[in-house]
Amino acid sequence: MAADDGEGNHVVHEHSSGLHFLVVSYGLQSHVNPGRVLAQRLARLGGGVTNNGGSILATLSVPVATHRRMFPSLAGAADETTTTDGVISYVPYSNGFDDGSTPKSPKEWDRSCRATSRSLSALLARFAAGGRPVTCVVCTLVVPGVLDVVREHGRHGVPLAVYWIQPATVLATYYHYFHGYGELIADAAHAMDPTYEVSLPELGRHCRLRVRDLPSFLVDSHTDNAETTNKFPQELYEYMDQWRPRVLVNTSYELEADALMEMERHLDIFPIRPVVRTSSAVEDPPAQIHLFKHDNVDKKRYMDWLGAHRDKTVVYVSFGSVTKCTKLQMEEVVRGLRQCGRPHLLVVRKDGLEEEDDDGLQLQEVSTQDDEMGMVVDWCDQLEVLSHPAVGCFVTHCGWNSTLEAVVSGVPIVGVPKTFDQPTNMYLMEVEWTTGVRGECDSEGVLTGTELARCIKMVMGEGTQAMAMRERAGAMKEMARERADAGGLAERKLRDFVKTFQAHERDGT
Incomplete structure (x- = not known):
């Protein structure tokens, strides 16, 4: 049974049989959204919680601080209990930093590991006692403490599957x-x-x-x-x-055939296609969760602004949910956008500037707002923007989620990679897929306005390289949309993953 908690959230009290996948996510937006989409896809294979549990129940577990940002009406409650969106359930775990801070020293990381392990172990016991034992823990990349949990509970039939959300x-x-x-x-x-x-x-x-x-x-x-x-x-x-746990990979053979075939020699791999929504997909994932503070920008305003421009003429600029820019870097970005002379939609998060610059640069200082040449917002629905026919270039930090969204939208990129997997993602776009160019930073690590303008011209100009890049981006878009259809190889791989657990359930193992 599910009841309303009086704040618009539904509290789950039902028991269910069948498979139960607990997707455990790190607290970053780049982990939470792919984790949520995977949980949704798993649940829909069996009907989800709206169908009395179906044969598959999926629960997304995120750190307490992240859960509170996702469900503010539950923040501070004595028991921040399980909630549901009608398809999957959500439940918090404590990583020892419930105020949202991040461990910095090895000692703090060790404390976070211990807290995560204790919290998730208690969660597994709670599900089992409530008649919904977890069949498999699915972890987005590496959540410190999870391995300790599955080592302990794995002896009791709770294995780990890895959800690799990078290429x-x-x-x-x-x-x-x-x-x-x-x-x-x-x-x-x-x-x-x-x-x-x-x-x-x-x-x-x-x-x-x-x-x-x-x-x-x-x-x-x-x-x-x-x-x-x-x-x-x-x-x-x-x-x-x-x-040798099962490894779900957020990619496809069409994008990374060589790497996937190589890793199949060493690991039990399930490439489940890019987890971003496309218009041809039968099961579109829900709207993205945004964990940083932003105003409720009127989507109609920036979409109408895009609609006033010709196809493939607008430069869209966003550096993701983690990357922070210095005031100097943002000034150079603005200088480059003005220099290239093309209309631009620029995202500047309110928390996206390094601390020493927080008071030094306001949105109105960044660019001329709401005029023909430029609009500045602190947030937008990125996939909807990239899917708009007016957008002809995406200036990005090359996070894997943004990279995949560019691919399914057919938009070539100017990449400014900094950290994590971003340099490798840029390599794939520039060398393997030839759908982007890399912006070269100077000796201080700053992308100058002149360099940005040069790169935008390379992507949006009329030269042979630019036209070939746009043609290739369009071809990859069609390929991605065709492969997103239900019944394709990636969907079969996800079903194969589920079937391995169904076989164990039938055998009573």
Whole structure:
């Protein structure tokens, strides 16, 4: 049974049989949204909670601080109980930093691991006692503490599945880093030549990556938390070597065939296609969750503004939900947009400037607002913007979610990668798919306005390279939409993943 809590949220009290997938997400928006979409897809395979539980129940678990931002009406309640959107359930876990702060020291990370482990263990026990035992814990990348939980509960039939929300090329690069190529990559990084190529023979052409194309934490050993950040994937790969869990990958064979086929030799891989909605998809995911503070910008205003421009003439600029820009960098972005002379939609989050610049740059200072040439907003529905025919170029930080949204929308990019998997994503766009160009930063790490204007011209101009790039982006868009149809290979892979658990349930194992 489900009842309303008086604030518009539904509290779940029902018991259900069948499979129950607990999707555990890290608290970043780039983890929460893919985790939510996966949970939705799993639930819909069995009817979801709206159909009396169906044969599949899916629950998304996020840190307490994230849950409170998603469901503010429940914040501070004595029991921030399970809620549902009618398809999946949501439940918080405590990572030891319920105020929303982030662990910084190794000691704090250890404390967070212990708190996460305790909280998730209690959650598994609670589900079991309530008649909804968890069939499988699905973890987005690496959530510290989860491995301890599945090691304990795995002995009682609760296995782990990994949801790899970065490209398969990064999955493969990390795999080889932890399996004999760590010193090779470290030596290449120490050469201080970003164009130096790292050859990983087993991966074929995908291993001809330059140092600048590798995930940042593998080459930037001086970066804060780099050692701690690499500790968790190392533990994950050690776990995968021993237990060979199922690995769901947010990609497709059409995008990364070589990397996927290579990793199939080492891991139990299920490529489940890009988890972004497309107009041809039978099961569109819900609207994205936005965890940062923003005004309720009138979507009609910026969509009408886009509608007033010709097809493929607008430059859309957004650097994601994590990246923060200095005042100097944002001033250079504005200078480049003005220099290129094209209409632009620029997203500047209120929390998107580095702390020392928070009071130094206001939206109205960034660009002329609401005129023919430029509009500045602190938030927009990115996929709807990218899908608008007026948008001809996307200036992006190259997060994997944004990269995939550009692909399914057929929009070529100017990439400004900084950290995490962003350099590798840029490599895929620029070298493998030829649907983008990389903006080169200066010695201070700043993308100058002149360089930005040059790159936009390369993408939106009338030269042979620009036209070929736009044609390729359009072809990839059609491919992505065709592969999103129900019954395709990716959908069959997800069903195959579920069937492995259904077989165990039938056998009573």
